Amino acid sequence: MDLFSEIEEPEREELKSLRKELEEANYKYYVLNMPTLSDREFDEKMHRLQALEAQFPDMFDPKSPTQKVGSDLNVQRNNVQGTKSFETVKHKYPMLSLANSYSREEIEDWVRKLPSNAEIVCELKYDGLSISLWYEHGVLVRALTRGDGQQGDDVINNIKTIPSIPWRIERNDIPEFFELRGEVLLPWERFEALNKEREEQEEPLFANPRNAASGTLKLQDPKEVARRGLTAYLYYMLGENLPGTTHFERLETAKSWGFNISDAIKVCHNVDEVMAYIAYWDTERKNLPVATDGIVLKVNNLAQQEELGYTAKTPRWAIAYKFPAEKQLTLLKEITYQVGRTGVVTPVANLEPVQLSGTIVQRATLHNEDFIKSLDIRPGDRVWVEKGGEIIPKITGKEQSDEVQSTKDFSFPDICPECGAKLVRVEGEAAWRCPNEAGCPPQIKGKIEHFVSRKAMNIDGLGEETIDLLYQKGLLHNIADIYNLKLEDIAAQERMGEKSAQNMLAGIEASKQVPWSRVLFALGIRMVGETTAKKITRFYTSIDALQWATTEQLCAIEDVGPQIAENIVAYFNDIRNLEILERLRQAGLQFEGEAVEGPQSDKLAGMSIVISGTFSHHSRDEYKAMIEAHGGKNVGSVSKKTSFILAGDNMGPEKRKKAESLNVKLITEDEFLEMIK
Numbered sequence: 001m002d003l004f005s006e007i008e009e010p011e012r013e014e015l016k017s018l019r020k021e022l023e024e025a026n027y028k029y030y031v032l033n034m035p036t037l038s039d040r041e042f043d044e045k046m047h048r049l050q051a052l053e054a055q056f057p058d059m060f061d062p063k064s065p066t067q068k069v070g071s072d073l074n075v076q077r078n079n080v081q082g083t084k085s086f087e088t089v090k091h092k093y094p095m096l097s098l099a100n101s102y103s104r105e106e107i108e109d110w111v112r113k114l115p116s117n118a119e120i121v122c123e124l125k126y127d128g129l130s131i132s133l134w135y136e137h138g139v140l141v142r143a144l145t146r147g148d149g150q151q152g153d154d155v156i157n158n159i160k161t162i163p164s165i166p167w168r169i170e171r172n173d174i175p176e177f178f179e180l181r182g183e184v185l186l187p188w189e190r191f192e193a194l195n196k197e198r199e200e201q202e203e204p205l206f207a208n209p210r211n212a213a214s215g216t217l218k219l220q221d222p223k224e225v226a227r228r229g230l231t232a233y234l235y236y237m238l239g240e241n242l243p244g245t246t247h248f249e250r251l252e253t254a255k256s257w258g259f260n261i262s263d264a265i266k267v268c269h270n271v272d273e274v275m276a277y278i279a280y281w282d283t284e285r286k287n288l289p290v291a292t293d294g295i296v297l298k299v300n301n302l303a304q305q306e307e308l309g310y311t312a313k314t315p316r317w318a319i320a321y322k323f324p325a326e327k328q329l330t331l332l333k334e335i336t337y338q339v340g341r342t343g344v345v346t347p348v349a350n351l352e353p354v355q356l357s358g359t360i361v362q363r364a365t366l367h368n369e370d371f372i373k374s375l376d377i378r379p380g381d382r383v384w385v386e387k388g389g390e391i392i393p394k395i396t397g398k399e400q401s402d403e404v405q406s407t408k409d410f411s412f413p414d415i416c417p418e419c420g421a422k423l424v425r426v427e428g429e430a431a432w433r434c435p436n437e438a439g440c441p442p443q444i445k446g447k448i449e450h451f452v453s454r455k456a457m458n459i460d461g462l463g464e465e466t467i468d469l470l471y472q473k474g475l476l477h478n479i480a481d482i483y484n485l486k487l488e489d490i491a492a493q494e495r496m497g498e499k500s501a502q503n504m505l506a507g508i509e510a511s512k513q514v515p516w517s518r519v520l521f522a523l524g525i526r527m528v529g530e531t532t533a534k535k536i537t538r539f540y541t542s543i544d545a546l547q548w549a550t551t552e553q554l555c556a557i558e559d560v561g562p563q564i565a566e567n568i569v570a571y572f573n574d575i576r577n578l579e580i581l582e583r584l585r586q587a588g589l590q591f592e593g594e595a596v597e598g599p600q601s602d603k604l605a606g607m608s609i610v611i612s613g614t615f616s617h618h619s620r621d622e623y624k625a626m627i628e629a630h631g632g633k634n635v636g637s638v639s640k641k642t643s644f645i646l647a648g649d650n651m652g653p654e655k656r657k658k659a660e661s662l663n664v665k666l667i668t669e670d671e672f673l674e675m676i677k
């Protein structure tokens, strides 16, 4: 190295590290909406990078952040859910599954077919979703889901939220292209926190971390993905001219490049060693932060792997061993009933505590009356409780024995265990419901808890306990009462100092700025979740407009089915709700707002649509908005590029003639609404 290059070296290093820093800052700014640098710091660093790049033209890189200024970095700025879909990409090598085995005998059968000197690598079988990471010149360029095994979705922006996955590997000993496959997982701790949050929001719970990871990876909002905290373990490297002659060596290499490779990998030489590995991890896996459902056995030598080859679906050189699902028999002591914020009465099994997958289980949901009847279980029965890789314990049956006698009969209660109102069961629904919305304590408190929750009005300082306290004292009976709370009322409560009372009032005041779509979600109309509320408020930009919407009109909105539409109409038909809404309006809540931009779906993407004639369900303007909301374009005149004509009554004869001559289809109003539903 000559004198000049020695002097230049630190600056070249600075250039590289600035590129990396700015690339990450861009990603955090555009994708995650979490800026890490101030605008000024960003500009200063960008200028410095530009200067360094001018000084070292040999280091030009078209992928440098300086070359992308003003572009959107191939990233969607508009991250409204459902507005973007993933690019589907063909896998370079098909993503196969593994043959399963469940016993020593089956493993022995497999080993018998291997060359006698074959080494076997034992690994944990992670229970998440497989992912294929493509690295070109050390840069992560794609992250594909398994899809159908032949092609998958590129979820790179979501994958980039996983801290342990490198975006770029700065080494000169890496191949031009390689692929690393592994498993994306949601750690137990994150999974439990997510479900707790969903329970509070009365959103459906994820049954296990695998489903949660899958739902998370498909989100269109990387910021939300980042918040949920996915992780990944990598277990398979593919490509041409890769280093090493064994699978184990390749994983060691990947580890030295900075990839997250499990430490629980062992090279075994016979079935006894394999069985010892299985026995050890069958217990020890309960202490891992992520879900595992078995062991994967792989032939270590790559030449032997190639010789063994593949069947249509699975490699012959690898096999999975699945751990038995954990289940236990225990006594069903009693069935109790929980009333939720919407009045649904959920039966809960109270069990003799039992140890299962490392935790003690003493309660499990029994879902509804039909579930209990289908399993024919009653208090006094000994029932099977299962976890099998899933954290939510399930009752799967009862002990079938003549000696065991149920001690009590079972019948679902017909009155509300909380308020004594007569329960109703809506036809077609499995749930019994307490109709006493305005007088049943858990419903009253539940509605208030939902209203103040983070994704709704986000009122800090008004937690479950405080709501309970203020309810007991008669200060809170419904959501409108929140805006009548006075400093002295709150401060007078036990464990409530003046400071926390002031904080609470500040939170209440701030909630008056919460936008209309979240206000609608906060009202707690049955089945109107966060996303549905957003979609509704794109069409109905004020509560006054929404109040008069018919079920038919509401059903034209994506995700709104007849049941949700009926719930909305019923909500506005209830005089008590109208009174509460009036008080909220007086308090200054946002009951109107701009239509949220961005298409609602891409059902009409790329289509040119002509509107002609008069309509009975919606106005022309509304149809125009719907076309645009679903990604289509409304055009004035018919041409051969016209995809179809939305034809109402009294369509102009000229247009009709032209449509016929160009073979352009006419679609009726009803057909159109069905199309975009």
Ligand code: IVH
Pocket: 096, 097, 098, 123, 124, 125, 126, 127, 128, 129, 130, 182, 183, 235, 236, 296, 315, 318, 320
């Ligand atoms: S190797 C061709 N190793 O299990 C073999 N797979 O049931 C490629 N899995 O689709 C897979 N842990 O998603 C391999 N240590 C591990 C694994 C593992 C979990 C998953 C993977 C695969 C599925 C097959």
